[in-house]
Amino acid sequence: MIRDEAFELPVRSALPALRTALETGGTAVLAAPPGTGKTTLVPLALAGLADGGPVRRVLVAEPRRMAVRAAARRMAWLMGEDVGRRVGFTVRGERRVSAGTVVEVVTTGVLLRRLLRDPELPGVDAVIVDECHERHLDADTAMAFLLDVVATLRPELALIAASATGDTAAWSRLMGGAPVVSAAGTAHPVEVVWAPPAATVRPAHGTRVDPALLSHVAEVVRRALREREGDVLCFLPGVGEITRVAGLLGSPSGVDVVALHGRIPAAAQDAALSPGVRRRVLLATSVAESSLTVPGVRVVVDCGLAREPRTDHARGLGSLATVRVSRAAATQRAGRAGREAPGAVYRCWAEAEDARAPRFPSPEIAVGDLAEFALRAACWGDPDASGLALPDAPPAGALAAARATLRAVGAVGADGRVTARGTRMAGLGLHPRLARALLDGAERVGARRAAEVVALIAEEPPRGHGDDLAGVWRAARQGGDGYASCWRAEAGRLASSVTGRSGSGEAAGRDVLGDDAVAGLIAALAFPERVARRRGGAYLMASGSAAEPGGGTRLGGAEWIAVAVADRTAASAVARVRLAAVIDEGTARSAAASMVERCEEVAWDGGDVVARRVERLGAIELSTRPLRAPDRAAVRGALVEGLRAEGTGLLRWNRDALAVRERMAFLHRELGAPWPAVDEAALLERSAEWLGPELAAARRRADLERVDAGTALARLLPWSTGQAARFGELAPERIEVPSGSRVRVDYGGPQPVLAVKLQELFGLRRTPRVADGRVPVLVHLLSPAGRPAAVTADLESFWRDGYRAVRAELRGRYPRHPWPEDPAAAQPTRRTNTRR
Structure with a gap:
C-alpha cells in the first residue's frame, strides 16, 4: 500500500493528462518543477503501484548514480518496502532488484548498455528519461536510441522525457510533436539574498578558483547559520573546493560539516541524503542539483560556479573548466531550499551580474570528448550519427577526432563500422581508451592488475594522493578511505567483466612485472599519444604537446613517462601532468607501436640542408643517422625551403x-x-x-x-x-652623354637617375628618356667635385632658368672648369681648362 504522502505530491494532478498522452501517441514530455514528485510518483503510477492499475514494468533513467539510489530509496519508502523488492536500482557495479521488481531506476549509462545489448528492452513497458534539461550526453544519446526503438521495433513502448524546467518545446519537436504535460509546483517560497564579496575576486581559470572567493563562501555559510534555521546546502564546483571550504569552516558548535559528491562511497552518499541528528552544513557539487530531496535543508549557499568538460581534440587532452553557473542551474540550486518549507538562497555574486550569466548550461555534446558516444553510435549501426534524433548535432571536428581514436584502438574498421572488439569494449562501461587498456593489458599482466590500474584512471584519485600512478596504486591497496572502497569495487567489476568470474585469480607467469611497470604499461596502452620523453625541464608527448609534472614528484627524474591524466588551460602551452607512471622506451614503443615510423628526412634546418634517417614515435625523435645519398628532388625542395x-x-x-x-x-x-x-x-x-x-x-x-x-x-x-x-x-644599363662618357643609370628609386658632371652635358638640350621614351631620367648635375649641384628632369628649362644661379655659385670655386654663358651651345668636356 502506498503511503498517503504520495498523494500529496503536486504532480498527481498531471497524471490523467500524462496517461492520455501515452495512450494516444505513446510519447510525452513531462515538465514538472523540483519537488513535485515527477521522479517518484510518476514511475509508481505508470507501474500501477499508486492506484491499483495494471502492473507494468517501468525503467527510470537518471544522470547520476547518487540520484539513482536516492530515487529508488524514496519510492521504496513510499511503498513501505526495502529497496530491491518492487522498486530496485542498477548502477555500475551495484544492482538491487528481484523477480518482483517493476520499477527499476538506472543510470543513463546502464540504460545505453542495455539498449546496445538488446534494443527491444524485453519486458519493459515504459521508459522515463529524467532530468533531460541537464543535457548530459548519455541522456541525449539514450533518448535518440529510444526514439529509434519506438519507431522501428517497439511502437507500444511508452517513452517520457522528464524535465524540471519549462523549456520543453525542443524535446516535443524531437519526439515528433509529443504532447507536453505540465505539473504546477507548490514549492515553498525561497528568499534570494545577494551576498557578493566585498573585495575583488579573480575570475576562475581552468580548475583554479580564487581562494578569496572560497573564504568568502565560508563566511557566507557562517552568516547563514546565524541568520536562518535548518540545514545549509552549499554548492561548490568541485571536490578540491569542498575540501578547502570544509577546512575553513572547521567544526562549528553543534553543526556537522558533510561532503556530498560523486566520489564518496555509496553509504556516505546515502547518509548525507538522510535526515541528520544535528544541524548540518552539506558541501556539495552539482550532483545535488538533481531530482533528490536533501531532508532538513532550508538554506542554500551558491558560490556561483560550476564545472564543465572541455576537450582539446588536436592534442587529445581533456579538462574541466570552471564556469559561471547558468541561470537555469542557479534556479535549480535555489529550489533545494524550498522543498520542505520556506527557505532562503544566499548567492555569492552581485544581483547586477545575474543577467550576464548564460541561460542554460552548455550541452555536453558540444564541449566534451565524443569517443564513447561515437562507439555507441557505431554499435547502433549509425557510425556518423546522422540518423540519430539528437537535440544538437555533434561538432564535425570533435566527431572526426573521436572516430580516429576508435580506429586506433581497434573499435571500428576503416569504414567506421564497429568491430567485434568494439562491441566488447562498448559493454565494459569504460571510455574506449580505457577499454583498450583493460583488454590488452589483461593479456599481458593479468585481469586483476590491469583492472586495478584502469579503475584508478577511470575513478581519478583525489589530488592529495599525488601524481605518481604506481604510488597511488600502492596507497589505494592499503587505504581504508572512501576512495579506496569505491576503487576496489570498480576494480572487481572490471576484472570480472574480462574474465567472467571474480577476477581475483591470475594466470601463471603474469606477476613478473612490478607495480611501476604495470602502471606504466596500462597508462601507455590507454593513452599512447601521451607517452612522453624528457626534454629539458619538461616532457614532450608523442602528440607533440609539452607536459610538466608538479614540483617534488619522482616523475621529474625519469627519462620516459606515460601520462594518464593531464589538462591544459587555454592560456598555457604546456599541459599539467595530474597522474602518470614511469616507463622505459621499450614500453613506449610497444604500447604506441602504431605511432612508430621510420623515414628519410631532407629539410632546411639550422640554416642549411640536413639529410637524415629518422625513427620517431609520434613527435618524439627516437634515433637519427646522417643520410649520405639523399633524394635529389628532396634536396631541391629543402633548398627552396631555405630560400623561403x-x-x-x-x-x-x-x-x-x-x-x-x-x-x-x-x-x-x-x-x-x-x-x-x-x-x-x-x-x-x-x-x-x-x-x-x-x-x-x-x-x-x-x-x-x-x-x-x-x-x-x-x-x-x-x-x-x-x-x-x-x-x-628599354632599360639601358648606361647612357652615352655629349662628352662621350657612358654613364650608369641608377634604377633603384622611383625614377631612373643619371648622375653626371654638369660640363659633360653642355650642348644637350633635351633630357634622355627610357622605356620607349615614356620615362625621362632624373638628371643629377654634379659639380666638378662630384657633389650634386642641381636635379632636373627637364634639361631645357634648367639651361634656360637654373644654370645661371649654379654658374654664379660654382665658377669661383672651380675656376679651372668651363662655365660658359650659353651652355646649350658650348662644347661638352670631361677635362679642366688648360689655361686660366
Missing part, C-alpha cells in the same frame, strides 16, 4: 646583379607584362624557374652562396616573345 626561410639574400648579389634586378623591376612597373615582377615574393614563387640549373646542382647552403644571381635572373626575361632582346634598349 632566409630570402634570396642567400645568393651572390654583386653590383651588376643588383642592377639587372632593378632594371627588370623598373620595366615591370612602367610597362607591365611581359616584363616580370622581381620583388622578393615573386622571385621566391618562381625560384624553380630562374634557379633551375643552380638548384639541380646545389647540395647545401654554400652552393647557393656561390650562385651568380644576375646571370640566373636573366632567365626570367621574356625570351619567348622576343622582348628580351630589347632589354638593353
Whole structure:
C-alpha cells in the first residue's frame, strides 16, 4: 500500500493528462518543477503501484548514480518496502532488484548498455528519461536510441522525457510533436539574498578558483547559520573546493560539516541524503542539483560556479573548466531550499551580474570528448550519427577526432563500422581508451592488475594522493578511505567483466612485472599519444604537446613517462601532468607501436640542408643517422625551403646583379607584362624557374652562396616573345652623354637617375628618356667635385632658368672648369681648362 504522502505530491494532478498522452501517441514530455514528485510518483503510477492499475514494468533513467539510489530509496519508502523488492536500482557495479521488481531506476549509462545489448528492452513497458534539461550526453544519446526503438521495433513502448524546467518545446519537436504535460509546483517560497564579496575576486581559470572567493563562501555559510534555521546546502564546483571550504569552516558548535559528491562511497552518499541528528552544513557539487530531496535543508549557499568538460581534440587532452553557473542551474540550486518549507538562497555574486550569466548550461555534446558516444553510435549501426534524433548535432571536428581514436584502438574498421572488439569494449562501461587498456593489458599482466590500474584512471584519485600512478596504486591497496572502497569495487567489476568470474585469480607467469611497470604499461596502452620523453625541464608527448609534472614528484627524474591524466588551460602551452607512471622506451614503443615510423628526412634546418634517417614515435625523435645519398628532388625542395626561410639574400648579389634586378623591376612597373615582377615574393614563387640549373646542382647552403644571381635572373626575361632582346634598349644599363662618357643609370628609386658632371652635358638640350621614351631620367648635375649641384628632369628649362644661379655659385670655386654663358651651345668636356 502506498503511503498517503504520495498523494500529496503536486504532480498527481498531471497524471490523467500524462496517461492520455501515452495512450494516444505513446510519447510525452513531462515538465514538472523540483519537488513535485515527477521522479517518484510518476514511475509508481505508470507501474500501477499508486492506484491499483495494471502492473507494468517501468525503467527510470537518471544522470547520476547518487540520484539513482536516492530515487529508488524514496519510492521504496513510499511503498513501505526495502529497496530491491518492487522498486530496485542498477548502477555500475551495484544492482538491487528481484523477480518482483517493476520499477527499476538506472543510470543513463546502464540504460545505453542495455539498449546496445538488446534494443527491444524485453519486458519493459515504459521508459522515463529524467532530468533531460541537464543535457548530459548519455541522456541525449539514450533518448535518440529510444526514439529509434519506438519507431522501428517497439511502437507500444511508452517513452517520457522528464524535465524540471519549462523549456520543453525542443524535446516535443524531437519526439515528433509529443504532447507536453505540465505539473504546477507548490514549492515553498525561497528568499534570494545577494551576498557578493566585498573585495575583488579573480575570475576562475581552468580548475583554479580564487581562494578569496572560497573564504568568502565560508563566511557566507557562517552568516547563514546565524541568520536562518535548518540545514545549509552549499554548492561548490568541485571536490578540491569542498575540501578547502570544509577546512575553513572547521567544526562549528553543534553543526556537522558533510561532503556530498560523486566520489564518496555509496553509504556516505546515502547518509548525507538522510535526515541528520544535528544541524548540518552539506558541501556539495552539482550532483545535488538533481531530482533528490536533501531532508532538513532550508538554506542554500551558491558560490556561483560550476564545472564543465572541455576537450582539446588536436592534442587529445581533456579538462574541466570552471564556469559561471547558468541561470537555469542557479534556479535549480535555489529550489533545494524550498522543498520542505520556506527557505532562503544566499548567492555569492552581485544581483547586477545575474543577467550576464548564460541561460542554460552548455550541452555536453558540444564541449566534451565524443569517443564513447561515437562507439555507441557505431554499435547502433549509425557510425556518423546522422540518423540519430539528437537535440544538437555533434561538432564535425570533435566527431572526426573521436572516430580516429576508435580506429586506433581497434573499435571500428576503416569504414567506421564497429568491430567485434568494439562491441566488447562498448559493454565494459569504460571510455574506449580505457577499454583498450583493460583488454590488452589483461593479456599481458593479468585481469586483476590491469583492472586495478584502469579503475584508478577511470575513478581519478583525489589530488592529495599525488601524481605518481604506481604510488597511488600502492596507497589505494592499503587505504581504508572512501576512495579506496569505491576503487576496489570498480576494480572487481572490471576484472570480472574480462574474465567472467571474480577476477581475483591470475594466470601463471603474469606477476613478473612490478607495480611501476604495470602502471606504466596500462597508462601507455590507454593513452599512447601521451607517452612522453624528457626534454629539458619538461616532457614532450608523442602528440607533440609539452607536459610538466608538479614540483617534488619522482616523475621529474625519469627519462620516459606515460601520462594518464593531464589538462591544459587555454592560456598555457604546456599541459599539467595530474597522474602518470614511469616507463622505459621499450614500453613506449610497444604500447604506441602504431605511432612508430621510420623515414628519410631532407629539410632546411639550422640554416642549411640536413639529410637524415629518422625513427620517431609520434613527435618524439627516437634515433637519427646522417643520410649520405639523399633524394635529389628532396634536396631541391629543402633548398627552396631555405630560400623561403632566409630570402634570396642567400645568393651572390654583386653590383651588376643588383642592377639587372632593378632594371627588370623598373620595366615591370612602367610597362607591365611581359616584363616580370622581381620583388622578393615573386622571385621566391618562381625560384624553380630562374634557379633551375643552380638548384639541380646545389647540395647545401654554400652552393647557393656561390650562385651568380644576375646571370640566373636573366632567365626570367621574356625570351619567348622576343622582348628580351630589347632589354638593353628599354632599360639601358648606361647612357652615352655629349662628352662621350657612358654613364650608369641608377634604377633603384622611383625614377631612373643619371648622375653626371654638369660640363659633360653642355650642348644637350633635351633630357634622355627610357622605356620607349615614356620615362625621362632624373638628371643629377654634379659639380666638378662630384657633389650634386642641381636635379632636373627637364634639361631645357634648367639651361634656360637654373644654370645661371649654379654658374654664379660654382665658377669661383672651380675656376679651372668651363662655365660658359650659353651652355646649350658650348662644347661638352670631361677635362679642366688648360689655361686660366
